Amino acid sequence: MTRPRTPSARLRTGVPALVVVALLAVILAKGDYRANFFSGGGFALGALVAAIALGVVVTYRGSGVVNLAGAAVAMYAAYVYADLRAHGDLFLPPLPNPLAPIEGLVHLAGDDSFAVPHWPTSVSFGTAMGFWPALVLALVFCALFGLVLHVAVFRPLRHAPVLAKVVASVGVLLFLQAVVVRRFSTTTQVVGPLPFVDKTQVDLGLFKITQEQLFVVCLVLVLAVALWALFGRSRFGLAVRAAAENEKGATVLGFSADRLAAATWVLSTVVTGLLGIFVASVNSAVDPNTMPALIVPAVTAALVGGFTSFGWTTLAAFGLGMQVSLVTFLGANESWFPKAGGLPVPGVDLLVPLVVIVAVLALRGQSLPTRGVLGPGRLPFSPSARPWALRYGGPGLAVVALIPGVFFLSPAMRDGLTNTLTGIVICLSIVVLTGFIGQISLAQTSFAGLSAYTVASLSTHHGWPFPLPILAGAAVAVVAGVLVALPALRVRGVHLAIATLAFAVAVDKVVFANSWINGGFDGATVTTPDLLRSQDTATHEFLGVTIGDGTQPNPLTLVFCLVVVVALGYLVANLRRSLTGRQMLAIRSNERAAAAAGVNVAAVKVLAFGVSAFIAGVGGAVIAYRTGNVTPDKFLYDKSLMFFAFAYLGGIASVTGAVTGGLLVGGGLGFTVLNQVFGLPDEFVLLLGGLGLVVTAVLNPEGVAGKARTDLLALRRRLRPPAPADPPTSTDSATMADSSTPAEPLIPADTATPTTGPTPTVPSAAPTPNAAPTPNAAPTPVASGSAAGSHVSGSAGATPAVAGEAR
């Protein structure tokens, strides 16, 4: 593309290019730096990141989906291959068993030995398999998986809003991880070496690299060139580009847009899976967590390549992979490297993608979308709370949760209920940000965690008394939220999801894995008042009622969480009903129009991030106080993804949705019931969560609460007799001309002086036959109705009635 460049465009490409060149010059000039940057391990990691990134670009070009599960596919393929090599087994994801409830009921009845036939967990191909058959089988599996993703998930979503696509890909990510954890637990799996290359060093002059690493790098480069040729030089590529513009474009070229998308999905899963397998072989190991997290550098690289250029994507991916070992070296050897508690700050290598993302987005982004740029698309409808719901909802919820929670529930159920309550808080923070203003944040538990660690530090080391650290923690979360909001001012939709995900992954390492902050081996303790501490087993007498049965968890912890949930629930419901809420929803549906209506889009976005982070921060503080110590695992990025998933499942646009989400959340009441009553193992939480997310995104984009609401409305519509005369529906020709006619005589030139007089123009001098002077309070319905009477016969009679009802 040759387009004339303005000075600022030149600056936008020139400055980053200069920075990159300068950094490379420094690295090349120093021997140590060079050796660590151009290391075999760095190249291998770069190759894997590049393959994932290429897969991401391929699917984006083919179907417009930014596949956040791309890296998880690499991990999954490596597991399939490793299991085939080691045991000759092709493991299968858990499949739903229609007979299982029978077994559950019999077990409930007391006969634990009863078992119905179950699906196989794997297909055996004899003993350990050779390299080639295992590879081919694993790749066939990848191809099939790509096809399933297309047919079952992303084809139904092809016209869906960006949010639904992001949610679906997060669901796939969680599902793949959960299947692997279910089958192999979280421990590292050994992967055998590749047969045709080994670990002998090859000297390439500038640096040394092992044979197998060199092989992997060359393979990726070949793949990148092949993809470039396929997409840039073949009819297939032309058709994909045409289809991206317009489905008809591909049809004209004789291709089916649907088949093209399917082909790109298969292509991307195979490319990603292949490199997942090879890099796992080179590293001799695979685990369920390391590879999926590589989606962050991979998506960063794809972003550098504008989700189109294979060359830039590959280059950036290698750079992002190779900097890891350099940064580790710098941390160990350089005195200027940032230190925390005498040790180098961990996770600086994860800050690099974040910086790159923010830089790229800041340079390319627009503070308001240009003409034709779509926002996150339609989000679930966000109902304003009805007065009765506001009056009785909070107390109702409190009573329903409180009485059983304090007096009747078993300890395990009490724990589940408390998890639900803290889950509701996090979901509420997502409701504000995604449900109200349409910004996708995948970093909500990072805000919560920052707050939790603040609480730990202030309560234990600085002696702050009980409620104060909550406010301080929430304040820290707000600061972080506002920082994250800054890129959100210029980017939207999936790009924002990527930026927040990179932020979450970086915070995981830089803050939560930082022994100076997390308290190292002992963890960070929170000085909790005995009354609130979950482990407290004392019983208490209040007004002659005994609370507590001498077992953990302490019922008063539950009461504390409940108070917070009700307070925050009201806060969010009030926000929706307020002017700020209307402005947020206006921004959500159309940023340009909101700005034109005088809404300061940037300020309201920052405000929303602040409110959302505040809620998440209070949630983090509650979690800290509840358990009395803070461990990073509650706040890692995958927890953010999980909460996002459950908030979306519950219904992302309302308080009811957040409550539903809290019931579904891992460890919450829903799963405790399944676990306690039906004996469902814990690993199924994520599995069902991931699957549920995909299914919800595909079938029912409004979430559970949204679905219930639409069903209820439909039911009410069916039960209620049709309104006798509903102007817009009763008059088919209710075009602008018709509906405007009634009011025509309302604004006679001589009486209407709106800029000076604040009162609505009352048709005192109106030339309408029966427009008698009407009281100031409600001039509209009567006047317009009577005026309408003289003009439009069909809708006239109905107008005042409807307008009156509306008031």
Added chain:
Amino acid sequence: MTELLRTEAMSVVYGGLHAVNGLDLRVDEGRLVGLIGPNGAGKTSFIDGISGFTRTQGAIHFRGRRVDREPAHRRARLGLGRTWQSLELFEDLTVRENLQVGAERQTVGGFLLDLVRPGRQRDQTDVDWALDVLGIAHLADRLPTEISHGQRKLVGAGRTLAARPALICMDEPAAGLDTTESEQFGRRLRRIVDAGVSILLVDHDMGLVMGVCDEVYVIEFGTRIAHGTPAQVVADEKVRAAYLGTKAAS
């Protein structure tokens, strides 16, 4: 006559394309000014430029202030309203709420108070007035998705009107209306102007623009080719050429 809006050598440049090229235009208080031109003449780019949705060169004066570096929302608050060709209503808000977003201004104190008492009585005068002027009060509690296209157009105009602007720039408001509807719409515009709001009407419906406007600017390829009363403009050779040319092409 008091000057409301004046552009001086205003240009909108996309890459190397001058969508608007050094346009001088003036709207006085209480006037209904038309801006016409064939497709691609730069009409929407001009509106985007003065309302702050695209970067411009040259000067834009509004109510005696230079506003060409002000962000879009601040220009709206100064009284420079606009409507959209594609309406761009807030689909998730009721008609009344749509208008409220246009009419109400938030403060820090108001935000905090909102969290405690969101339902408190607010001044609805401007919203009710706009609903009245456009005759859509009976639709106030409906969602934009539940009403007809013509009514949606009125809601779009109402949202702008509820902010009590001094000037409304209307981007092709009559698109999709037949001749009778368009005539009625023209009378409605006249009433808005009589109520003290000036209008810059951008359209390519010659009948509408020539019928209601006090003065008309004609642009082609981003440049002004004629300016004057409707009668003067219709008589202009260049205008005839431009319009006949368009018709021949389409």
